[in-house]
Amino acid sequence: MKVRLDQDRCVSSGQCVLNAPAVFDQRDEDGVAVLLVADPDEDQADDVRQAAALCPALAILVEE
Known part of the structure; x- marks a missing residue:
């Protein structure tokens, strides 16, 4: 698994940190x-x- 994060799209909701700290x-x-x-x-x-x-911003891309 590879993970990419588009910081420009991030809206700072914190869902990523809550779910995968x-x-x-x-x-x-x-x-x-x-x-x-x-x-x-x-x-x-x-x-x-x-x-x-x-x-909510679809800023995280997961490549399996």
């Missing part, structure tokens, strides 16, 4: 998401998929 974080100054792990472990895959599905 080991993979995503948010910048303190504006809340924009930050990708911590572009190639997450299999045990994080479901959380990453959930984060992508719940992202």
Whole structure:
């Protein structure tokens, strides 16, 4: 699994951090998401998929 994050599309909702905190974080100054792990472990895959599905800006792309 590969994960990409389009920070320009991010609306700082925090859904990614709530669902996959080991993979995503948010910048303190504006809340924009930050990708911590572009190639997450299999045990994080479901959380990453959930984060992508719940992202209101569709800023997360998951490549299987």
